[in-house]
Amino acid sequence: MGLLVESLGLEQFRNFREREVSFSPTTTILVGRNAVGKTNTVEALQMLTAGASFRHPTPSQLILAGCERGRIRARLAGDGRVVDVACDITPQRRQFSRNGKHCQAADMPSSLMSVLFCPDDLSLVKRGASFRRAELDGFGCQVAVGYSKLLAAYTRAIEQRNRLLKDERPDLSLLSAWDSSVAVGGATLLQARVRLFGRLREKILDVYGSIAGGEELTCTYESTVCDDPLTLSREELAERFLARLEEVRPDDLRRQQTTVGPHRDDVAFAIDGRDARSFGSQGQQRSIVLALKMAEVLVSEDVTGSRPLLLLDDVMSELDETRRQSVIEFAQSGIQTVVTTTNLGYFSDELLGRSKVVEFGE
Template structure:
C-alpha cells in the first residue's frame, strides 16, 4: 500500500499541516522537538493499533484545544481510500467516509510497521519482548492463535494457584494433572506455530540483514525452548514430562518454570549473541531487519506491502548502512525521520520535508 496525503489539525504540537508524499522514500528532518515523531505517530495510528508512545488519546490533542483530527488518503488493494480519526472526549473513526465502530476496523486496509528507538529492547531487552513480537505477528496471520494463547494463560494462572494449595494438600493432584494436560496441549500448539513462524521470518531477516551489512555479517534466529523436545511430534510428551519434573521446584517458587511463557528467541550476529555482545549499530540493524522481515511475512499472507515508519533509525549507523535504508528497500514506501540534514543530501530519489515548530518550512520535490 501507499500513502498519498496526510492532514493533521491540532495534533500534538502541530496546529495544521498538509503533506503529500512520494511513493518511495520520504525524509522528515529538523531539529529536536519540532514534530517529526509526531508525524510518524499520526501515520501509525491509522493501523488502528495503539500509539507506540503508549499515551492516552487526550495527550494527542494540541495543548489548549478540545479536539484533534488526522486524515489520510492512501491506496490499498488497488483502491483509493481515506481514513480519518477525530480525538475529542470520544474517539471517532471514518473509513472511506463511513463511520466505524472502532479504529481497529482500519487494520484490514491500512498496514504499517514502525521502528522507533524504544524497539531496540527487542534485541537488548528480556525474552518477554521477543515472545510478544512473535505472538503479535502470529495473532495477525494465524486465526485461532490468540485463543490458544489466552486459554494457555488462563490454565497457567490456574496451575500456579493450585501449586499453592498442593503444598499442603497433595490430594488435589488430579486437578493439577488436568491443568498440566491442558497446558501441554495448548502450549505445544503455541510452540509449533512460533517455530514455523520463526522459520519464515528467519529467511526474510537473513536476507535483509545481509543487505544492511553489505554482506559482511550474518544473522541467525534460534528458538530457545525451556525444555528439550526431540521432534515436533514429541513436543507435547516432552512438555508434560517437564511439567511433572519441575513440580516440586514449582511448588516452592509458586510459578511454572517450563513452557512457552518462558521460551526465548536468541539472535546471533556472526555466531555471537546480539543481546550480549552486539554493537549499537548491529543491534539497531538487527531490530530493523526483524521489523522489515515481519512486514515481508505479513505481505506474503495479505498481498499488501506495509509502509515502513522509521523513527530516528539513522543515528549510530555508518554510511553504508544508511545508504541501504535510503536506496535499497525496494518496493516499500518509507518514512524516515532524522535530525542530520546531511542524510538528505545522499537521497537519490524521494521527497524531503523540513519541520520546524510543528510547521512545514521546506519541501523538496522528487528528483528524477
C-alpha cells in the same frame, strides 16, 4: 501492489490541535527539531495500520492536553480503491473504523500493515527476552490471521494460572484445569510463532549476508517447552506442554509464576558461533536488527501480497554511514517509507529530490 497512505489527519492528537500531512508513494521525510511532533505523527500512522502504538499509551495520553477527545484518520489508496481508516479517542477508549464502520484494532493491518524501526529497537539483541518476544508477536498480530486472538487467550490463561499460584493455598484441581487450557492455547500459539520465526529467519540470514558478508549469522528460537515444536502435531505439543507444566509445578508453586511456555521463550542470535548478545559488537547487533526489520517487510509481502508501510523514526542519526545506506537502498526498492529526522544532511541530494519533505515546527 496494495494500498499506500495518501494523507493523514490529526485532530487533538498528542501535541497537534489540527494537522494534515500528505505522503509520497515513495519516501516522505518528516523534518524538524526535537519535540515538534514527528514521532507523534509516526505513532498515528502506526496506530492506523498496526492497530497499536509502540509507546503503549493509555487513550488519555493520546489526546491533546486539556481536550476531551481526539481523532486520527488516514486515506489509503491503491489498486483502484480508496479506504478511509480512523481512530476516535476518548479518555477511556480507542474506537477504530474503516470506511465509517467500527472495527477492532486487530482488523487494521488487513488494509495496510506497517513495520516500525525506532531507536529503542537498536538494542533489541541485547535487551531482555520479553522485547524479542514482543517483536515477534507484534509482527505476528499484523501478518498472521488469528494470531492476536491466540496471543490474547494464552496471555489471559497465563494470568489466571499465575493468580492461582499466588493464592495462599492454591486449589490444585483448579490449577490442573488451568494447566490444560494453558497447554492447549500455548501449543497453538507456539506453533504459529515458530512457523513465523522460520519465515523471518530465512530472510534475516539473506539480508544479513548482504549487509555483513563474510560473517555467519545463526538465529534460533529457544523454546522452554520442547526443542522443535513443529515436529509434533498440535495435540502432541499440547501434551508435551502439559507434561512440562506438571514437571515444573513444585517450582511454579514456590515462585508463584508459570516458568515454562511461549511467554518465557527467547530468540538467540550468534555470529560465527558466538552469542551476539554478549560477544557481538554494537555494529553487529545493529545489523541484526536492521536485517530483522527488513525481513519483516519481505515476509509481510510474501504473506499478504502487498508491501507494508515502513516507518523509520529517528534511526538515521543512530546508524553509521554503511548501515544508513543499506536502509535507504532497501526503502528505495519500492517500499512506501516515512522517515523522521532532525537533519536533512543524512540524505543525498538525489534522494531529497525524489522524496517529499514535510517540515514540522517553525
